Amino acid sequence: MGKGESVEYTNWATNQPDNENERCLEVLRDKDKGLLWNDRDCNGMLNFICEKEDQDTDSPENDSVSSWANVFDNSYVSPNVPLLHFGAKSYFVGRYFKATFLEAIGICKMMNMHLVTITSEEENTRLYKYIRDTNAGDGFWSSGSKLIDGKMWIWMSTSQIIEYTNWAPKQPDNNNEQCIHLILRKDNGLLWNDLGCNDRLHYICEKPRDFDSLDVNAKDVFGAGYGDSIIPCKGKFIIEK
Numbered sequence: 001m002g003k004g005e006s007v008e009y010t011n012w013a014t015n016q017p018d019n020e021n022e023r024c025l026e027v028l029r030d031k032d033k034g035l036l037w038n039d040r041d042c043n044g045m046l047n048f049i050c051e052k053e054d055q056d057t058d059s060p061e062n063d064s065v066s067s068w069a070n071v072f073d074n075s076y077v078s079p080n081v082p083l084l085h086f087g088a089k090s091y092f093v094g095r096y097f098k099a100t101f102l103e104a105i106g107i108c109k110m111m112n113m114h115l116v117t118i119t120s121e122e123e124n125t126r127l128y129k130y131i132r133d134t135n136a137g138d139g140f141w142s143s144g145s146k147l148i149d150g151k152m153w154i155w156m157s158t159s160q161i162i163e164y165t166n167w168a169p170k171q172p173d174n175n176n177e178q179c180i181h182l183i184l185r186k187d188n189g190l191l192w193n194d195l196g197c198n199d200r201l202h203y204i205c206e207k208p209r210d211f212d213s214l215d216v217n218a219k220d221v222f223g224a225g226y227g228d229s230i231i232p233c234k235g236k237f238i239i240e241k
């Protein structure tokens, strides 16, 4: 997760991985065999090991292309990490693990992404269709919350005040529910509900789309029906009508 890369080298313990519902990797110390791997439930409480890049060395691996923070932002993104590309953003739908609102912020950050912001009906509709068509789940965290002052709804990932909304009927309905939960209604779109921030939900991460590394197709970018052509220009885009 820290680099957005697929795991290639492995050192599984005997008969591991053994359970589809165990989605995190635990390392076990074995006196004879060294460090062995086990798939394990992600909610367990374990000790942990952190790592960071050594800033002092000049090894070629530390150049800007492969620097830690850029890995998920460029073409090194693992083909095994499925992203939805729409408009100027790419999205990752976290469907296999549920997290609290704050944990979801951390998980997106770990992938060098942000918890999602939704600023237009088009964006809300595209996410709705993607979630529906991929059966990704029925409840997701967005980065919308009023945790800052208890009153104002803000996209935490961008600090913008929330303008476009798509509240479900009778929502928001509770002053103690301070985070925005996206609800899939199969025939009725992606509706918003205020929910307690400590509830556990799936989540959607986003990042600016990296056009340079992609084979840009206008239909892909702006959805079928748009005839716009897009000319990449040093990372920025001119959209010709």
Ligand SMILES: [Ca+2]
Binding pocket: 016, 017, 018, 019, 022, 038, 039, 040
């Ligand atoms: Ca296991």
Ligand SMILES: [Ca+2]
Binding pocket: 171, 172, 173, 174, 177, 193, 194, 195
């Ligand atoms: Ca509510």
